[in-house]
Amino acid sequence: MISISRIKDLGKEFPSRAVVKETIAEDSSGQRIDNFLIKRLKAVPKSHIYQLLRSGQVRLNSKRVEAGYHLQLGDVVRIPPVKTVEENLPPEQKAGKIRYIRFEVLFQDEALLVVNKPSGVAVHGGSGISLGVIEQLRAQHPEWKFLELVHRLDRETSGVLLLAKSRSALVELHRQIRAGIIKKQYLTLVKGVWRNPRQNVKLPLNKYVTAAGERRVAVASGGREKDGMTAHTIFTLKKAWHDFSLLQAELKTGRTHQIRVHLAHLGFPITGDDKYGDFALNRELARRTQQARLERMFLHASMVEILHPATGENLHLEAPLPKDLQNFLNALDAEEGKTYP
Numbered sequence: 001m002i003s004i005s006r007i008k009d010l011g012k013e014f015p016s017r018a019v020v021k022e023t024i025a026e027d028s029s030g031q032r033i034d035n036f037l038i039k040r041l042k043a044v045p046k047s048h049i050y051q052l053l054r055s056g057q058v059r060l061n062s063k064r065v066e067a068g069y070h071l072q073l074g075d076v077v078r079i080p081p082v083k084t085v086e087e088n089l090p091p092e093q094k095a096g097k098i099r100y101i102r103f104e105v106l107f108q109d110e111a112l113l114v115v116n117k118p119s120g121v122a123v124h125g126g127s128g129i130s131l132g133v134i135e136q137l138r139a140q141h142p143e144w145k146f147l148e149l150v151h152r153l154d155r156e157t158s159g160v161l162l163l164a165k166s167r168s169a170l171v172e173l174h175r176q177i178r179a180g181i182i183k184k185q186y187l188t189l190v191k192g193v194w195r196n197p198r199q200n201v202k203l204p205l206n207k208y209v210t211a212a213g214e215r216r217v218a219v220a221s222g223g224r225e226k227d228g229m230t231a232h233t234i235f236t237l238k239k240a241w242h243d244f245s246l247l248q249a250e251l252k253t254g255r256t257h258q259i260r261v262h263l264a265h266l267g268f269p270i271t272g273d274d275k276y277g278d279f280a281l282n283r284e285l286a287r288r289t290q291q292a293r294l295e296r297m298f299l300h301a302s303m304v305e306i307l308h309p310a311t312g313e314n315l316h317l318e319a320p321l322p323k324d325l326q327n328f329l330n331a332l333d334a335e336e337g338k339t340y341p
Helices: 033-040 046-055 133-140 167-179 258-265 280-286 323-332
Strands: 002-004 008-010 021-023 076-079 103-108 112-117 158-165 184-192 197-208 215-219 231-242 246-250 299-308 313-316
Touching: 021 133, 033 076, 046 103, 046 258, 103 133, 103 158, 112 133, 133 158, 133 167, 158 167, 158 323, 167 299, 184 323, 215 231, 231 258
Parallel strands: 002 313, 158 299
Antiparallel strands: 008 103, 021 076, 103 112, 112 158, 184 246, 184 299, 197 215, 197 231, 231 246, 299 313
């Protein structure tokens, strides 16, 4: 087994708009391509997105594609350079400069790049103003002929993020995801006292759209879901306080918002979760004194274990708990904490 920690930082400035080629991962598989583009290009008018599809500027696997096509795992979507609504505003109304990030690298070779994603950064940007991890890294390293996300993390989730530097590596890692070979563990703090040292949770999930047009996920009513696939998470209790519990969550499947929805459904919402959490608690935590404050969702991708896509070696990658989350735990420890083996 190879255990890798921090190697170095990456950091160069991002240039102007460019063609983006995105390989479809598990969380977007089955989604209509028009809805996929609307989500990715949030600052672009819908009418323009449909015009890009009709004109063939958006390509799927190098071919034209209809708006109603349902994406499949491994599909490659070409997104052309686009102007956003914000770009047409006068200079005094435009947003401030893009925040460039020096990403902490956990591992890198010719086939694979693994970074420790900070909270608050999307893996994919929604416009030319808001740039995600993948867009920044492609611009920082134009000498890399290929770079694609292997999987995704929510914007507020920090931790281990895998990127493939060759198509063969991407195909192999997607195979490992489908076969259940890749092991993923998260650390999360929930409201309430978790009783079981170890608990398997198998609940089916369905996606839906709210009246306001926001995409959400919920446990399927009646125990059935549309695509017939049950989401499976294993929770292990790491530490408990009077009102909170620190859990390790191991994903056995990789559904959108799986950990967040499973925990909220069981009555243990993740602290700081602005979609499925306890909103009154979140406001209270954000108003605490500096050392005891929590201003974001407490969910961190702490460990990923894979077979190296080129060598087949067991690769174990860890990202330490970020300082803001560790500080909040330290504040809880000022009260009486109890550690579990």
